[in-house]
Amino acid sequence: MKINWRNIKWAGNSYAALYAACELAGYELIPVDKPEDDITLYSLNSVNADHFSDEIRNAECITVAGGPHPSADHKQFTGIADYVVVGEAEYSLPALLRYLDPDSPEKDLPAGVAAGDRYREKDYCVIPDAYPPFTKIKGYVEISRGCPYGCAYCQTPRLFGQGIRHRSIDCIVKAASGYRDVRFISPNSLAYGSKTGTSPDYDKLEKLLSSFFSDQNVYLGTFPSEVRPEFVTEKSLELISDYCSNKKIHFGAQSGSNRMLRKIRRGHTSEDVVSAVELCREFGFTPVVDYIIGLPGEEEEDQRETLEQIKWVCRYGKVHSHYFTPLSGTPFEGEKPAPLIPDVNRILGKLSLNGKVTGYWIESGSRFFNQNK
Structure with a gap:
């Protein structure tokens, strides 16, 4: 069973993360520039979704859509794609691929997946340490997921929840070990280690920043790990000055x-x-x-x-x-x-x-x- 990942601008880090998750389950995601047999996967946002809708609808293969827009409106996309992965996909996408594998005994549609008029709501959240941020396909190191702030324009808390989850320092350092320049992904990188995500935990943040090798350039508080203005304090800037290159x-x-x-x-x-x-x-x-x-x-x-x-x-x-x-x-x-x-x-x-x-x-x-x- 061949599983293809549709190349789409802005979805590179999703590809890296889901390649790693699917690799753990024994599946390889092959990059393609058009839908191909047997299965083609799409990660879409709210602006490019319409651009790819006809391609997905007319594809002569099994199509799976995920990402912020299909997750927010899976009922629309079950009329376009064969399957929709709703929300974070490290667990549900490999589970769907097992369900679609003709050699698999799986008979039940996985939680977190919609198909036609069927939808099983997910009853779990992804623990970041359970999956590497990337393997063969390189990406940035995700250090935190979820956002406690409910900004009215933002999809992040709707996609990943308002509870903040952190990857462990050991896992982060291991993932970044092959990089000379280390860059992170986080809704607010200065909230790393915080239990609520609403105030900095300077001890955890310093422990993270002090854990990298001396010949690595660490970047925190700049793209793609932007921060919130009220987290820009004397202490946080002292830590960035002491340990970071940006x-x-x-x-x-x-x-x-x-x-x-x-x-x-x-x-x-x-x-x-x-x-x-x-x-x-x-x-x-x-x-x-x-x-x-x-x-x-x-x-x-x-x-x-x-x-x-x-x-x-x-x-x-x-x-x-x-x-x-x-x-x-x-x-x-x-x-x-x-x-x-x-x-x-x-x-x-x-x-x-x-x-x-x-x-x-x-x-x-x-x-x-x-x-x-």
Whole structure:
């Protein structure tokens, strides 16, 4: 039985993680640029899902869809793909492959999988140490999974839950042993080791950062392990200064308006963002700050407050900004972006010409375009 993984931009780390999980179960995922026999797997987000829907629907093989969008709306995708893996897939995907294997005695549809009008809700959560973050197909080292914050625009807590789970230090160090440059994946890397994920555990964080070899360059608090602004403290920056190689700190502000931060359930204030930027300056780090423009319910005054904060941040660092994109399964699913005032394009365009702002703030979803076919 041949099992194929459809090459799609942005799904590389999912491929690495699921290749490792399936390898443990005795299955190899072969990369392909079109659906092929016997089984073809797709990992899709809420923007590229429509792009691949016809290909999946017309494929002359068994098709399996997973990822953020099919997980959020599996009823839609059971009419497109033969099977949908809902949520984290390290356990359920190998279980589905055993179910589909003609040589396997498995007769029951696995938990966490939908097919037609059948769906067995999962009754488990994945323990990170049970699966390596990658094996043959290399990726970043996932150190934490799940997010206790319920931001209204974000799929992460809906996909992985609001309870935070951490990979053990021994497992992380072993996975990173072959890398000269070590980079992590986490919804908030400064929450590593924290029982709740709502405040730093500096002892656990230092124990992790001090465990790598002296000839390794460790990067934490920068892509793809961004952080939250209220976790940018003197102590956390001291640890990054002492143990890490990055000179940038990447964190999400999302809005400069406290009214909007409350509306999107962000869990921090505009003042926390200012404090984080000032601490980065004090410790010699360049802040890189994310903003979402056109959030549902955003008014002219909210956008002006965000623009003023962006201009201030750009005096000391850089900004990555994009136009709001509604994502399936979130409280803002189906919401329309707020119209933008003319100053947004004028100010962000000028700052982008100076190399201070990157991103896409004109068209919803444009940062996901040009997906591999």
